Amino acid sequence: MQQGMLSSLLLSILLLGTGLPTLQAAEMQPQEVKQWLKDTQLQDKVAQFLQYAIEDEVDTLKFSLERLALPQQEIARYLLLKKIDQQSIFLTPKMALFVEEQQAMAPTYQVLERGDGYEFSVPAFNYPSIASRILKRWHQNQSSLGFKLSAERHDLVLKDWLSGSAYQVQAREALLISEVDSLSHSAITYLNHQLTKEAVTSWLPSSSVMVRLAQVSEDPELYSLLWRMRADQNVVNELERLARVADNFSLKQVMQATGNPSLKEPALKALTQVKPMSEEVKTFLIARMSLADDAPYVAKELASQGYHSWLEELANSNQGVKSRLILSAIGQ
Template sequence: MQQGMLSSVLLSLFLVFWPTNLSATEMEPERAEQWLRSEQIHQKVGELLQYVIEDSIDSLDFSLERLALPQQEVARYLLLKKLEQQNIILTPKMAIFVEEQKRKIPTYQILERNDGYEFSVPAFNYPAVANRLMKRWEQDQSTLDFVLKAERNELDLKTWLSGSEYQKKTREALLIRELDSLSPDAIITLTNQLTDELVTSWLPSTQVMVRLAQVSEDPQVYKLLWLMKTDEVSRGELDRLAMVADEFALQQIMLATHNPSLKQQALRNLTRIKPMSTDVKAFLISRMALKEDVTFVARELANQGYTSWLEELVTQDKSVKDRAILQVLSP
């Protein structure tokens, strides 16, 4: 008796909480494809799309509800697909309409078979499309909020990049993606929050710092970046600068040699610059005057074909550690 009561309770809970459509109607895949290709439905969707453009949601709802099934579900699906494919920006009223589509349960199901299992999927899965549209809309809203706050000088980086790990990662990705769309003044305001601190107590992730450095081209941001713990992101930026190899980029590579973890990579990148500028030559000569760097720099230069220059330095420049250089040059 108790087992029977328990089964009844479990069944009741299943029916209440399981998001299924008990009145679902099976449809053959071929029939669903025919509906999706229906010229009449596509014409109707064109009319519905005009309501979207006019932001006339009441008319849109009314027109959809007047359609019989399955035309109504096909039209909902195709309309939302058009919104997705055409990247139509949702107004607040349209966002409410799309949100409502997420909660609707499709009537028509297609039976699929795979690995001996049978399962039903919506023939016209407009809730899934609506879900993607709402995610994009939420991202658009977050982007707009970021841009407006940054342009109004109201964005506090430390506060904005705090919160749960998911929120931090999401906002970091947004900043990295949208930073170069900000005005120069907005970018300066953001970087000043980091560079104007007398004592640096907080810095964002390396990914964010690299993007801030790239977009701002602020040597002080690069200086902070090179002071951070080295990772593959900062190493990647060092290699990118070497590929750019303009005067600004080379200055930042030289600055990176102050980080012990980046020093050899930075020096190696400098020895590979061709043609080598006067500033880079002078910098490498200064490093060959240091006992801890001379052997490494001389070996890298020799590997790049600068043996004649090294021989010349040994005889003409008394500042370099000539014995160490000669050891590198000796067979």
């Protein structure tokens, strides 16, 4: 028993001698926190630590940090991680592991916050929270790199990649939407062909993914598939965007969208708002006014855009259009 007590005592003395931080939280006053964060000597050390991080000298970084006594060590961890976060420093696998270790540590120093009828302690130097944010971004970057490499190697199968839990699918869709414009033309074509070159279209990604792929590739076949999808807000927004761009390619896609009954009216309305109106759009709208179902709507929208006189002239001179319906629509 005495021998066991002696061993415990010796171990305690050894731990104290090594300067290792105790697990017990210590309170620090807010003013003291501010003073420590402004300490120029500590900031100089952190600048050196940051250089170690950039150069991937993780062992040197860890050794240098651990040589500091408390509270300098904890403040240095906080300031270092804050700089890594703010400057978006690239993390090697070794540095990512180092940051993960910081995330797992429990801060020693606490600040007591008081309010109206309450008080609670928060970390004075909350470096685990910063570490968590850095790691989240690092994992996102790793996923982004994996997506790009797989697409460029032509071994990313969209149907398989965009499957799994709802959270996983949502995350990967967001990744594709944000990163697809950084892919090569070859990689984008490879992805598109998985959708446009199938003999039978049995699966399509979400409308948001389809819209982004179509925007980046400007592939008419992909737009053709998009216009056959259910017309949700993503699809309507893309239709309106194309009408605002109003170049030849974009307007052709808007005209094609009228083939979807749910998109017909917004597409026709968008075309009537194109200014200056090209001959191709004008010819298309005249053709639509030869149809009994479309003539009143197109005429009404054109009249609202200031084409009243032109519509009267058209109704009186063009036997191919539904003159009576046009004149009725514009109040004649």
